Amino acid sequence: MDIVAKISEVPNFGSKVVSVSGREILLVNVKGVIYAVENECPHQGSPMNAATVKDGYISCPRHGYRFSLTNGKCAEHPDCTLVTFPVQLDGDDILVG
């Protein structure tokens, strides 16, 4: 796992895009729980950093597909799964696998 950001850089109910090995990853903070997802919608590639986060789901800003923050699945469109990454916290550090 790599240290990608500090928790203090991702405000509660906010997000931050980081680059890891040439890949853009969106970190999302929901009440202190950090999620990491690919910053690219699996539908038609929209950046996810303008997405809405609510009730454990992240909704793509382009066509509204809703993806689980924990496993990336989209109930309405099972053929589309958002890539998710394991997250660990170590003090103020966010590590992503």
Ligand code: FES
């Ligand atoms: S590009 Fe994300 S739902 Fe279509």
